[in-house]
Structures are given as structure tokens and as C-alpha cells.
Amino acid sequence: MDARLSASGRASIMRRSSALVLPARRLCQARPALRPVTPVLSIACALKDRRSVRGFLPNPVPDDVVEELLGLARRAPSGANLQPGSFIGLRGESRRQLSDELVQAFREGRQEPEDYSYFPDPLPMGLRRRQVASAQALYGALGVARDDRAGRDQQFERNFRFFDAPVALIVTIDRRFGPGGYMDLGMSLYGLMLAAQARGLATCAIGAVASYPGLIRRVLCLPQDSAIVCGLAIGHADPEAPVNRTLTERAELSDYFRWAE
Numbered sequence: 001m002d003a004r005l006s007a008s009g010r011a012s013i014m015r016r017s018s019a020l021v022l023p024a025r026r027l028c029q030a031r032p033a034l035r036p037v038t039p040v041l042s043i044a045c046a047l048k049d050r051r052s053v054r055g056f057l058p059n060p061v062p063d064d065v066v067e068e069l070l071g072l073a074r075r076a077p078s079g080a081n082l083q084p085g086s087f088i089g090l091r092g093e094s095r096r097q098l099s100d101e102l103v104q105a106f107r108e109g110r111q112e113p114e115d116y117s118y119f120p121d122p123l124p125m126g127l128r129r130r131q132v133a134s135a136q137a138l139y140g141a142l143g144v145a146r147d148d149r150a151g152r153d154q155q156f157e158r159n160f161r162f163f164d165a166p167v168a169l170i171v172t173i174d175r176r177f178g179p180g181g182y183m184d185l186g187m188s189l190y191g192l193m194l195a196a197q198a199r200g201l202a203t204c205a206i207g208a209v210a211s212y213p214g215l216i217r218r219v220l221c222l223p224q225d226s227a228i229v230c231g232l233a234i235g236h237a238d239p240e241a242p243v244n245r246t247l248t249e250r251a252e253l254s255d256y257f258r259w260a261e
């Protein structure tokens, strides 16, 4: 079940899929010409302006808009075009039950083995500093003090209600995928966030739900080979919500890039 593709297995899938590549002339006939890439500025703005939003207006987002956003996100590239990952839209009773059970599990301090590991354990000091800074940005915007455990728990609990966003998604992946599949799915997810933003919508990824993969599989009747990656909230940002004043910084270029001569 957990078998990861060996390097040779991966190369063979890539080779097989490259056999499907059309010669250049046929490709041009098969697909309409690509539109010239002019809206560079708006893409740059979307990349700069996007941030995680955790307070939403009750305005609904029509199903066809959600489906359109997913279709756009699915244009993301992926190794051998395998397009890993699935999205489950929650509504009605399934959303209510899932959120209620997640909140209850969190309140009881229940623990489950997660389907994948996210952070290095233990976190090296440099990363720990970034984690603390992002927590400070969030709780600072809310006016929740560092030692206010109840205030922090209250905000954390909101993860499990998808921050009351009109759209709540659960993101899964076939657990046989290794890091490459998660990388591809991440590109889709980012595409989804940016497509939502282009539509005037806001998003927040919710890794917190991945703490309860067994519970989620049970409530949503998912098979064992569906690994729970994260949740995603989508909706109209509430401009008045203090939590949406959260602003995070990024490391300096020199921290993550160098030229090798």
C-alpha cells in the first residue's frame, strides 16, 4: 500500500508518458494557439496580495463557481500528468457532523497518527522562529496574549469549523504517492487559491484537520488508501474581521537563494 515509486519506476512512467508527446506540428493543430501572456502584472499582484483569510462573510459561493475554480486549479502541472489529489466539498449534514466531531476530538485532546509528516521534528531554531512569528501575527491581530491558552484554543478550534466559510473542502491524496505527488498537489492547491482570488474570493488552507485522518475517513466514508492532506476554506473575506489583519513576513532572498558559479 505504502510502496513509493523507485527512481527507476518513476523514470519508466515519465518515459511512457513522454511517448505520448505529439510532434510539434501536430500539437499546434491539436490545440488552439496559446494566448499571448500579457497580464503579467495581475499575476504578480495576485501572488503578492494573496494571504490566508480566516474570517468570512456569510455570502454563498455558487457550486458552479467552486467547480470552475477546481477546473482551473487542475491545469497545474504534475509529473507525467498524473494529477494527484482529490477534493471533497462538504455541505449539509456531512459538514455539520464532521466539524462537530473534529471539535470534540480537539477538546478531548484526542491524538491520532497522521497520514504524512509535515514539519521536521524537532523544528530547527531558524524554522521555530518563523513558526513563532506567524503565530504572533495571527494572535496579535486577534489581541490574544501569548499566555492566553483559552483564547488560542478558541481560535484553533475555528479551524475545525473551516472558519465558517461558505465553502469547505477536504483535500486527499492516494497514499501510495510520495513527496512528488504532494508537490504536484500543492501546485494545484496554490492554483485554486489564486483562481479564487481572481474571482474576488479568499482562502485559507487548514492543515489542522490532518491531525484526525481516521475520524475524517470514517465520517466521510473514505477508503483507507485516501490520505488526508488538509482542508481548505473558500469564501468572501470579511473586511471587518480583526483576524484578517494578520500579515506574515517572508525570509530575505539571501536566506533561500544563491548563485552557484
Ligand SMILES: Cc1cc2nc3c(=O)[nH]c(=O)nc-3n(C[C@H](O)[C@H](O)[C@H](O)COP(=O)(O)O)c2cc1C
Pocket: 050, 051, 052, 053, 054, 134, 159, 204, 205, 206, 207, 208, 209, 230, 246, 247, 248
Ligand atoms: C498546507 C497548509 C496548511 C495550513 N494550515 C493552516 C491551519 O491549519 N490553520 C491556519 O490558521 N492556517 C493554516 N495555514 C496558513 C498558514 O499559516 C499561512 O499560509 C502562513 O502563515 C503564511 O501566511 P499567508 O498565507 O497569509 O501568506 C496553512 C497553510 C498551508 C499552505
